[in-house]
Amino acid sequence: MVGVNAEGRIVMANIQTEALFGYEPDELSVQLVKVDRTGTLKAAHPRHRADYFDDPKPRPMAAGIELGGLRADGTEFPRRSA
Secondary structure (H helix, E strand, O other), X not given: OEEEOXXXXXXXXXXXXXXXXXXXXHHHOOOEOOOOOOOHHHHHHHHHHHXXXXXXXXXXXXXXXXXXXXXXXXXXXXXXXX
């Protein structure tokens, strides 16, 4: 689990996330959540995040989007459909 603020900065992460990504807790707190660094989601993600903070309510996250992750050592998680 990862919690972010309206600017996309990570404000909390559980211990499993820290282990999976290979960051120490204080390193995660300075990271920004980034989506699809080169594709169409890069431009859309800040708007989606702002819309959520304007009207927060439970909703599916990343349904139908190809997801991946970048570990502290630079290796990537395989992308998968959510």
